[in-house]
Amino acid sequence: RHSSVLPISASGPKSWSVPGQLFMRCCPAHEPGCLRTVQSTCSLVRPKRSRRFQRHWRAQPGLETGKATCGLQPRPGCRLIAAATEPDAESGEDSEFDVEAMLQVAAALPHDPERPSYHLMSQKGWLNDPNGPIFHDGRYHLFYQHIMNGCEWDFGIVWGHAVSTDLVHWQHLPPAIAPSPGGADADGCFSGCCVLDTDGTPVILYTGVRLRSNPDCGALPPADRDLNLPFVESQLSAKPFPGDKNLVTWQKAEVPLIAVPPSSMPLVGWRDPFIFEVGGSSEGGRWGMLMGSGLKGKGGAVMIYRADSLLGEWHYDGMLCGAETTDTGAMWECPLLLELQNLTEEARPRGLGPRHETNM
Numbered sequence: 001r002h003s004s005v006l007p008i009s010a011s012g013p014k015s016w017s018v019p020g021q022l023f024m025r026c027c028p029a030h031e032p033g034c035l036r037t038v039q040s041t042c043s044l045v046r047p048k049r050s051r052r053f054q055r056h057w058r059a060q061p062g063l064e065t066g067k068a069t070c071g072l073q074p075r076p077g078c079r080l081i082a083a084a085t086e087p088d089a090e091s092g093e094d095s096e097f098d099v100e101a102m103l104q105v106a107a108a109l110p111h112d113p114e115r116p117s118y119h120l121m122s123q124k125g126w127l128n129d130p131n132g133p134i135f136h137d138g139r140y141h142l143f144y145q146h147i148m149n150g151c152e153w154d155f156g157i158v159w160g161h162a163v164s165t166d167l168v169h170w171q172h173l174p175p176a177i178a179p180s181p182g183g184a185d186a187d188g189c190f191s192g193c194c195v196l197d198t199d200g201t202p203v204i205l206y207t208g209v210r211l212r213s214n215p216d217c218g219a220l221p222p223a224d225r226d227l228n229l230p231f232v233e234s235q236l237s238a239k240p241f242p243g244d245k246n247l248v249t250w251q252k253a254e255v256p257l258i259a260v261p262p263s264s265m266p267l268v269g270w271r272d273p274f275i276f277e278v279g280g281s282s283e284g285g286r287w288g289m290l291m292g293s294g295l296k297g298k299g300g301a302v303m304i305y306r307a308d309s310l311l312g313e314w315h316y317d318g319m320l321c322g323a324e325t326t327d328t329g330a331m332w333e334c335p336l337l338l339e340l341q342n343l344t345e346e347a348r349p350r351g352l353g354p355r356h357e358t359n360m
Contacts, residue, residue, distance in 0.1 A: 120144075120170050122160055126151055129334060131159060132194025136202055137245050140164045143176055143204070145191060155187045155211065155231075159204070163246060176250050177204060177238055182216045184208040184234040184256055191272040191334055192235075197310045201239060202247060205257060205289075207271035208236040225260040233270050234259055235291075237311060258305070262316045266296040269331045270303075275310070276337050289314060290335040299323030300332030 115121060126147035133142045146160030147153065158175040177189045185208025192206030209231040210217045220226055227233070235258035238250040261270040272292040279286060289305040301322030307314040323332075 118168065120162055122146055123172055125149060126153060127160060128153065129191045131191050131206070132204060134194050134196065134202060136196065136200075136247065138165065139246070140167055141194070141202075141247055142170075143194060146175065148175070155209070157188045157190065159189050159206070161247075173246065173248055176247070177206065177252065179208075180252065182218070183252075184210060184218075184232075184236060184259075185252075186210045186216060187214055187231060190233075193274050195275045195277075195310070203310055204238045204250060205273045205275055206236055206238075207273065208234050208256075209271075210234075221260045224263045227261065227267055227270060229269070233261075235273055253311070257311065258314050268294040268296055269333070272334045274335055274337065278306070288337075290320065290337060292331065292333040292335050294329070294331030295322060297326075299326040300329045302332060302335045 109115065109124065120142060121127070122144070127144050129145040131143040131145065133140065135141075140163065142162050142164075144160045144162075146158050147156070148158065156179055158178040161173040161176040162170040163173060164170045177185075179185050179188060185206075188209045190207035190209055192204065194202055194204045197203050211231050212220070213230070217232065221232060234256040236252060237257045238252045240247045241249045241251055261267055270291060270293050274290040276288050276290075277286075278288050287307045287310050289307070291303040291305065292300075293303050294300045299322065302320040304317045304320045305314045306317045320335075323329075
């Protein structure tokens with residue numbers, strides 16, 4: 001959360017501004033000469049453009065350490081200011097941010113009495129859709145949709161990441177995957193899943209989106225495979241770097257796993273892949289993929305794909321199920337497939353009521 005944003009010109013001359021540099025100094029009441037270059041661990045970075053292509057700044061982890069190492073101590077009554085010398089996109093002026101106010105907010109969040117202490121919650125910003133919880137190398141990993149610099153959904157969404165050994169105490173890690181400028185996920189890493197390949201390697205599969213309005217969107221899909229949405233969807237994959245036990249750093253595949261939807265289908269969306277294994281190693285170990293979708297004028301639907309290897313060639317295999325009306329939504333997102341135990345009447349917990357037989 002930022003406090004006041006002031007153009008540098010309002011607080012002193014701009015003669016000391018060096019393009020591409022970041023500085024920290026005291027508040028405008030302090031002389032402009034009291035200036036130190038910020039250490040590399042103490043920087044303000046600009047995230048990807050948002051839905052409205054507005055630019056915002058955020059403080060990276062290590063800001064407090066950097067403040068101490070830069071040797072700048074504010075005078076009484078002054079506040080520490082971070083000055084970014086690259087002009088703001090809207091005003092054209094260089095921008096300053098009240099570092100101390102940001103740090104105070106960050107320090108107060110863990111003590112918020114309304115903040116969940118048992119269930120996992122992001123350290124800040126917006127979160128939704130848990131993605132691909134897995135157990136790997138003695139640790140539980142949970143990924144989730146995360147907007148780091150706002151409290152509402154927006155394009156530019158990343159995969160938040162937390163790790164635990166007991167599902168109670170969580171360590172927050174850097175985002176597992178984030179949009180790549182000029183890539184198929186330039187404007188967002190939408191939902192998906194994480195699964196273990198046959199050799200035990202974790203693999204993230206997700207929907208990447210790029211806005212048509214993005215000048216770096218690239219070539220559009222062929223007309224018969226273009227859903228004509230405000231954004232273009234592609235199914236992408238990523239693997240962790242070898243030896244990274246905490247799965248902190250992921251390497252995206254250079255080409256999409258599935259680049260475009262099937263031809264000439266009246267789809268209203270095509271996203272959120274969910275992977276499951278069909279059979280065991282003795283049966284060939286084929287893979288299945290559910291895809292969230294919907295048919296124009298009919299309602300939500302779940303598509304199914306099949307492949308002989310997880311990162312191999314995937315083939316569309318029809319609709320698993322679908323609605324006849326839009327009463328349950330024009331599209332069904334984030335489909336899941338779970339194997340449930342068929343309980344006997346004696347084993348059913350009390351309070352569940354009578355059994356209802358369903359034919360599917």
